[in-house]
Amino acid sequence: MSGKECWIENPGGTRRVFVTQELPGRLWYERLVAADCRVDMCLSTEPMTLEELLAMIGERCDGVIGQLTEPWGAAAFDALASAGGRAYSNYAVGYNNVDLAAATSRGIAVGNTPGVLTATTAQLAVALTFAAARRVVEAHDHLAAGRYRGWLPTLFLGELLWRKTVGVIGAGRIGAAYARMMVEGHKMDLLYFDPHGNEDLERYLADYGAFLERHGQRAVRCRRADSVDEVLREADVVSLHTVLSGETMHLIDARRLASMKPTAILINASRGPIVDEAALVAHCRAHPGFYAGLDVFEHEPELAPGLAELPNIVGVPHIGSATSWTREGMATLAASNVAACLQGWPVWGKDDVTPFLGSAPPQAAPSIVNAAELGLPMYDGPS
Numbered sequence: 393m394s395g396k397e398c399w400i401e402n403p404g405g406t407r408r409v410f411v412t413q414e415l416p417g418r419l420w421y422e423r424l425v426a427a428d429c430r431v432d433m434c435l436s437t438e439p440m441t442l443e444e445l446l447a448m449i450g451e452r453c454d455g456v457i458g459q460l461t462e463p464w465g466a467a468a469f470d471a472l473a474s475a476g477g478r479a480y481s482n483y484a485v486g487y488n489n490v491d492l493a494a495a496t497s498r499g500i501a502v503g504n505t506p507g508v509l510t511a512t513t514a515q516l517a518v519a520l521t522f523a524a525a526r527r528v529v530e531a532h533d534h535l536a537a538g539r540y541r542g543w544l545p546t547l548f549l550g551e552l553l554w555r556k557t558v559g560v561i562g563a564g565r566i567g568a569a570y571a572r573m574m575v576e577g578h579k580m581d582l583l584y585f586d587p588h589g590n591e592d593l594e595r596y597l598a599d600y601g602a603f604l605e606r607h608g609q610r611a612v613r614c615r616r617a618d619s620v621d622e623v624l625r626e627a628d629v630v631s632l633h634t635v636l637s638g639e640t641m642h643l644i645d646a647r648r649l650a651s652m653k654p655t656a657i658l659i660n661a662s663r664g665p666i667v668d669e670a671a672l673v674a675h676c677r678a679h680p681g682f683y684a685g686l687d688v689f690e691h692e693p694e695l696a697p698g699l700a701e702l703p704n705i706v707g708v709p710h711i712g713s714a715t716s717w718t719r720e721g722m723a724t725l726a727a728s729n730v731a732a733c734l735q736g737w738p739v740w741g742k743d744d745v746t747p748f749l750g751s752a753p754p755q756a757a758p759s760i761v762n763a764a765e766l767g768l769p770m771y772d773g774p775s
Contacts, residue, residue, distance in 0.1 A: 399435055409431055409455045409730055416719045419749075442467060459483055460488075478501065483722055496766060505725040505759065506745065507743065508721035514573055515573070516712045520661065551683075553578055558571065558627060559628075563590040563593055566661075567634075570631050575612050590616075628655075629656065631661070632661070642665065642666070649672065660685075660688055664692055686708070687710055688712075724748060728753060729759065733760070
């Protein structure tokens with residue numbers, strides 16, 4: 393066992409599930425206990441190293457709930473398979489920390505937690521947008537430092553985003569939710585890039601535009617761009633909601649930053665390495681009217697040199713999903729994934745995962761990303 397302090401519940405359970413960090417709420421724990429699991433939860437606030445993961449898996453472990461900050465590669469899945477493990481669930485929607493092929497080749501199901509982060513993360517991206525546009529952090533620091541001497545006509549002039557253009561790169565669940573919030577709330581036109589497009593979003597905003605016209609207002613416009621570069625050139629605000637992959641690593645680099653408007657706002661609540669942080673620092677230093685709002689960072693928890701000192705960069709410590717409802721929901725989904733797999737239940741296979749957040753969940757795993765590769769059965773019972 394690792395030297396980390398652990399909280400152990402239901403010690404008589406016939407199955408053992410290791411939880412790598414403390415999770416909020418209780419429903420997740422009840423799901424595991426109902427599946428006759430002993431729960432070993434690590435109480436450390438530090439990300440676990442590979443050596444610590446191997447020690448905690450030990451000789452017997454049926455399943456794990458882990459974190460995006462942990463290295464779940466071949467060595468970790470070797471240890472889990474050797475200990476009798478059949479299920480791993482990431483406490484996140486993304487799983488770029490997971491070697492999916494390594495898990496699949498060892499017969500280990502990999503779960504994630506989609507469907508409960510959408511509005512919460514989009515809302516945080518909106519908050520960062522207006523914190524940057526209206527220079528909220530600068531103004532707060534000015535006030536807190538005792539420098540406020542009264543109202544001035546030129547004090548902390550920011551950007552009015554009403555009826556301007558919002559750009560979204562990656563129009564999946566969260567990107568589309570952010571787009572709707574900005575368009576509906578602030579009558580912005582939308583320019584988005586997504587290789588797959590989002591016809592539902594386009595139809596929705598067309599209907600919204602028609603509604604505005606019926607009420608004597610100009611319709612909003614929504615257009616799918618041909619490239620990332622087109623969005624960057626034309627938008628007043630650009631929010632990143634793409635996955636992290638080899639293609640999107642440093643998607644926003646010095647060249648692309650230079651192509652943006654000098655008073656543009658860049659928001660990243662997706663994954664840190666999508667933005668070249670050193671290039672962003674240099675660009676913000678050279679263009680004081682350009683602002684950025686960041687929830688994620690390239691080398692978390694470390695920040696690029698100079699980033700924290702720049703007044704035109706607003707940063708928060710990866711709190712995009714940090715509401716009680718969302719974080720507890722993520723825990724419940726992660727536990728439900730593991731419990732279902734250990735009981736041999738099928739995979740839900742539907743976008744709406746809210747039935748799992750109630751007191752009578754379906755007998756299914758909410759989201760298993762390698763279900764097809766493992767040949768797992770799909771749920772065909774009542775919704």
